[in-house]
Amino acid sequence: MSTPRDFQEYESKWQKAWEEQGLYHASQPGERKTGEKFYGLIEFPFPSGAGLHVGHPRSYVAIDVLTRKKRMEGKNVLYPIGWDAFGLPTENYAIKMHVKPQDATAANISNFRRQMQSMGFGFDWNREVNTTDPAYYKWTQWMFLQFFKSEFDASTGRAVYVKDREAPVKENRSEERGARSEGNSPRPTPHAPRPDRMAYKSTTTINWCPSCKIGLANEESIGGVCERCGTSVEKREKAQWMIRITTYAERLIEDLSKVNYLERIKKQQIDWIGRSEGAMIDFGAWGVGRGAWEDQIIRVFTTRPDTLFGVTYVVLAPEHPFVEEWVKSGAIKNADEVKAYQKETTKKADVDRTAEGKDKTGVKLDGVTAINPANGEEVPVFIADYVLAGYGTGAVMAVPAHDRRDFDFAQFYSLAIKEVIKLPEGVTKKQVTRGTGLGNWVGHPIEFQITDALGKILGFEYQNLGATCHDCPGTLINSGTFNGLQTEDAKKKISSWIEEQKKGGPTVTYKLRDWIFSRQRYWGEPIPIVICPSCGYVPVPEDQLPVLLPDVDSYEPTENGESPLAKIRSWVETTCPHCGGKAERETDTMPNWAGSSWYFMRYCDPHNDAAFASPEALKYWMPVDLYDGGMEHTTLHLLYSRFWHKMMWDLGLIPESVGSEPYKARVSHGLILAAGGEKMSKSKGNVINPDEVVGEYGADVFRCYMMFIGPYDQHAPWDTNGIEGVKRFLDKVWRLFEEERGARSEEREDQTVELETIYNQSMKKITADIDGLAFNTAISQLMILTNAFTDAGGVPENMVEGYIKILAPFAPHLAEELWSSDGHRSGSVHMSGWPQYDASKIVSAVFELVIQVNGKVRDRIQVASDISEADAKAKALASEKVQNYLAGKEPKQVIYVKGKLVSIVI
């Protein structure tokens, strides 16, 4: 009888031993280890009250397996862990349960830590960080101040410090919008000089969640609802701290070429940034009370400058500043109607406003017209909510003949539809249902003509497309005057003509908005700024950091949208560091994306209190070699932290040699779903508690199952039976060593050769699979190897160590127990070196040659591995089955694939 495996006993024994030995502590540069570094990173969790979800450990185990292998290979491995602990859920919990967020966080962290430690991760617990620790957020605040003290230098495309860093910034009362990027302002000519600080305060329309009572970043308002609670988001005007991420839009796209991210992650980032090439075009505003129409211009953004001659009206977003101005000046005759429409728009949540298929609405501005700079045509001006204030210039030129939305609107209001391509008399046309856009028309007969004016600009008069209609033999006229390259050509020509005329010119816009950095909540890093009535925004002197969160009793958000901190007068009231007069502290706090934007740097040197990390430590450890995280963080955390790193690098706070990107590689894991394939959720009652699994099966079974459950990058449903199978596998490993090893004494020669082959194959495959994150097939190969040993009656002596070693990353406790149980091995298996394989033993002496006749497998014969092509073909043709098919005829063709098959064509 075998002794049952008592994992309870040895798992905790080894966990303790490893901790005491400091087995997983990474050495700082210059310390004992000399090996190359490897920095593996998983997203540090938010310590919620619910404890660790089974989904969390999937990536922790995966990167643990990988880093354990790297460590065994002799690398100096950094695999750190910490807590992203600021955030709304804890604050809400604190309000509900009448506890302090600090206390709730501490309790949650110790629960998470206990859970993680029970799973045997090789985390370096010496480097644990916590974003809510004043010793940590001191540096988050310090970094914010660096951004406040720097500005964007357009000539180099980098953030640079301003000349007088400690100088206050006067309150900025201009109407600048949050959504500024190059050429992205609703005003063509901004008046007052505006401080171009990387961190700036600005009154802006924000997404306001009425339930959380908090302003949301654009990225947090998904489909018009709050990402956290699902409540419809409202618009609100509010002064907010912003970070000028839009200035980095281009580099955030470009630098993706320097890193090794999954393609879909790169693509999602690029789409989010939403680069779009087009042109700004200035239309004159006529009837607004200025003398000449050039005095006030409506600047529009378009990606289709080639359709300029098809403009039949101009549309402004209802929020466009001109509208209010013209209402005030009396230029608009139907002001009441316009005001009513504006009011209606602000009431609507974004979801309603942007729902597709919704009828287009709008109001004509009576008394105002626009002048087309290309041909001097006067066209009507509308406001309509299908034009978004935050994108482009908040104004568009409408070309109903070539744009679906403009067409819908024109239909509704019976506006002119003017094609850029003029069809000859008598040509019938019908709309084609397939293809892009509205403007695909079929013209019969083939000839058509473009307007004279456009033709002159483009330098030609006639253009034949040559594309044929799907439904009839007629020629297809593309939506935009021309197709393919010709459209691009037309766009370029018109854009540069516009530029020559000084009526705008080519430009690039982005969907990306500046990062709203203010939160009107308690549980976050206080923004270290003092607001002085005479000086303006004054940075808190760096030697006074951190600005501590005050100890308070109530965390309720205020009805007027101010932070709960605003109520704590003793904290708010302070003196101005600049003039010494009475002043108040900024009461906004930072979003929880702040602390997580740089935690990977703190891990490099977590106990440093003179700097966020020493340059030596950063130089040695950064960039992160492999970063694993959820797809849901691709447009939030990943983008923010890349941006943050770039700003710091530009300012010289990160050594030049680290490079502009913080992560060399980024991978993503699939979710663990409930048994039915649904998401696990408390309400459905289908949540698996990892504590129970670890308690019942042990950490090693849990870990191996996590790795075996399916392809790492795909979602996988939890299967209670599946875990039983993995338990049996590890029991089998145990038994191999417990009872049957002696049975291997009477070895058989042929069996040993076979085991050699499978052993060496396994070492090779598992090694490659770990590096390729193909953990499920690595486990299956371990099972194959284990089954082979079981069949053979034990593990041959010369394979014992390699076998335990290759098992070690997956089942570290069992491997350590087996490693030590012999008594003649010293040290830990986890530092024992990675097993090598003998390539010469991977190929067996014979193989099964497959014989195909006309593509179908008809026979298989055993042949020597080094068989010659001629012999293989001869043997194949000599096969009885092949002879039956040949029936005396000569084969037309015989193909030999080395080591695989012979294919005979009759």
Next chain:
RNA sequence: GGGCUCGUGGCGGAACAGGUAUACGCAAGGGACUUAAAAUCCCUGGCCGCAAGGCAUGUGGGUUCGAUUCCCACCGGGCCCACCA
């Protein structure tokens, strides 16, 4: 509407520089051991057929000696974005 992905046994999934489809595991059936059960071990297993053989990787075509893999069209899931001018 746009983009990205994926369709292989009863289930999770293997195998794609084109070369033995269904590895490994689960579940299932049969057997051994046991007074019995658990545990363990052995055997069977894509489908149809007694067999020879035929048909099988969502469907239909194509390229090839040979296609799960490449190309075209379609069908069906999933995810993301979406009035971005």
